[in-house]
Amino acid sequence: MKYELYYWPEIQGRGEYVRLALEEAGAPYVDVGRGARGTSAIMKMMDAHKDTPPFAPPFLKAGKLVIGQTANILLYLGARHSLAPKTEAGRLWVHQLQLTITDLVVEIHDTHHPLGPSMYYEDQKAPAKKRTAEFWDERVPKYLGYFEQVLAGSGGAYVTGRRLTYVDLSLFQIVAGLRYAFPRRMKAFETDIPGLIDLHDRIAARPNIKAYLASDRRIPFNEQGIFRRYKELDI
Amino acid sequence: MKYELYYWPEIQGRGEYVRLALEEAGAPYVDVGRGARGTSAIMKMMDAHKDTPPFAPPFLKAGKLVIGQTANILLYLGARHSLAPKTEAGRLWVHQLQLTITDLVVEIHDTHHPLGPSMYYEDQKAPAKKRTAEFWDERVPKYLGYFEQVLAGSGGAYVTGRRLTYVDLSLFQIVAGLRYAFPRRMKAFETDIPGLIDLHDRIAARPNIKAYLASDRRIPFNEQGIFRRYKELDI
Numbered sequence: 287m288k289y290e291l292y293y294w295p296e297i298q299g300r301g302e303y304v305r306l307a308l309e310e311a312g313a314p315y316v317d318v319g320r321g322a323r324g325t326s327a328i329m330k331m332m333d334a335h336k337d338t339p340p341f342a343p344p345f346l347k348a349g350k351l352v353i354g355q356t357a358n359i360l361l362y363l364g365a366r367h368s369l370a371p372k373t374e375a376g377r378l379w380v381h382q383l384q385l386t387i388t389d390l391v392v393e394i395h396d397t398h399h400p401l402g403p404s405m406y407y408e409d410q411k412a413p414a415k416k417r418t419a420e421f422w423d424e425r426v427p428k429y430l431g432y433f434e435q436v437l438a439g440s441g442g443a444y445v446t447g448r449r450l451t452y453v454d455l456s457l458f459q460i461v462a463g464l465r466y467a468f469p470r471r472m473k474a475f476e477t478d479i480p481g482l483i484d485l486h487d488r489i490a491a492r493p494n495i496k497a498y499l500a501s502d503r504r505i506p507f508n509e510q511g512i513f514r515r516y517k518e519l520d521i
Numbered sequence: 522m523k524y525e526l527y528y529w530p531e532i533q534g535r536g537e538y539v540r541l542a543l544e545e546a547g548a549p550y551v552d553v554g555r556g557a558r559g560t561s562a563i564m565k566m567m568d569a570h571k572d573t574p575p576f577a578p579p580f581l582k583a584g585k586l587v588i589g590q591t592a593n594i595l596l597y598l599g600a601r602h603s604l605a606p607k608t609e610a611g612r613l614w615v616h617q618l619q620l621t622i623t624d625l626v627v628e629i630h631d632t633h634h635p636l637g638p639s640m641y642y643e644d645q646k647a648p649a650k651k652r653t654a655e656f657w658d659e660r661v662p663k664y665l666g667y668f669e670q671v672l673a674g675s676g677g678a679y680v681t682g683r684r685l686t687y688v689d690l691s692l693f694q695i696v697a698g699l700r701y702a703f704p705r706r707m708k709a710f711e712t713d714i715p716g717l718i719d720l721h722d723r724i725a726a727r728p729n730i731k732a733y734l735a736s737d738r739r740i741p742f743n744e745q746g747i748f749r750r751y752k753e754l755d756i
Binding site for chain 1: 571572573574575576585586588589590592593596597610613614616617620621623624627628631635636637638639640648651652655656658659660664667670671674675676
């Protein structure tokens, strides 16, 4: 079975956490939004499921199943591609961690869109500066400090111990994204999270991920996605 | 087995979605934060799980398991208390819906805290007004319109059809909360979502929920929770 990923073709966004899992697993998939029919294929698919519609991309077609919400897709893929523990307790734990990453991703997005997703960044620059300051003063230390603690306590090279999970892949993306969006702030902060930085580097070096990152399947970071580089926010 | 719910004692907050599920199921539980040891019991419990710590309340102790993140707790409870479909496809679908409610809850919180959770509301009143306007112009119609559509398409009285799930309980809470926080705005909007309003009323009338709402186990809405009534935001 070939998976079909439905996500915006121009950005990494929330779809990237799914792409990284599919790539690491070596699972065959089509990135439908980046195909010839582009976003119209996404819209058509949303219309085709009027009774159980996804609220928004990303969603994954797996045979007859259409699964929406990033963390939910990873819950599904993790069980099928050895990217999550086999026990119920272990699966709930990595899903819990992924949901905390989901919360962090919202807060990252809110740094440039504190007044909401419908207004342009240019129309909310002043509140974006305040939100970004609070994000780096309070929220980044809390979130990344938490994941650093979990990693240190796992007794292994990965967040749950000896085996890689989709959470490790997502944390790679968080570090890569924060480095892109806030190079100066992140550089100053990295000494506080040596474990996460090392995890990022080890994930980047994994054969499947390394090949993916070097390919044109990896969309470059840009100012339409979650992680945006705005000089004025990166003091 | 008696569940232990760990959540702040003063607010409904994110814990309320779990309380509603436990109450509807008639599952025995202790609301630990509201007991004699209060929040110190919550802190002690977080410290006791240094290797797999919850990021924040709510979390649920179920035997040896400690489960964090509201939607994750509901995923667990839904399977055990007939508050979710039995098939994998059905479980993923209701979890997907719950994660969309999770996103909505963040946006509700952001109406009064657009500059971030660490600053007081009083210090972000002007941006809160802008964010709230956008929320009611764009986001409420999108989210509640979506759930209205799903309910209409379910072919039954509940979101997934003939049987109640934890998503129905959470939608009850969303309607109740928006009515509390924004009585004028919500009154004007309710004609657009007759199905959800009817669902709210039917949930409120269910014996276990009715008894819960009338008890002192239900914390009243107040201005420390997610749903806050600030006159200046409810034009």
